[in-house]
Amino acid sequence: MEDNSKKNAPARERKVKGKVEIDIQKCKGCELCTAACKEQALTLSETINIKGYRYIIANNDACTGCVNCALVCPDAVITVYRTHPVKKPVDITPENIREQLQSIVSPSK
């Protein structure tokens, strides 16, 4: 029986994520970008574009925003956006504030 545990695993937590936009009508399916993508986030489509080429489809869940694909694309049809990193929630409680104020008022005890 096939092991689907990896396929169904949630996307890895990353500090930086990417979002790729591809002008599919200008893509010629040369796959230089797929070779440059270490995350295997880019695949060739089953259908063809207006020029008769299979084009690239991006899986943005896997994209880290490294921009390798955009750099190697000879036709400059890829745009990469980096999303803001997830900020760690700040734990603000009256106790924490009191402790911080005390460390400012009397730093060495």
Ligand code: SF4
């Ligand atoms: S930006 Fe990097 S991770 Fe994202 S699709 Fe392009 S090469 Fe892959």
Ligand code: SF4
């Ligand atoms: S490198 Fe550019 S033209 Fe070539 S397949 Fe990728 S997106 Fe399309």
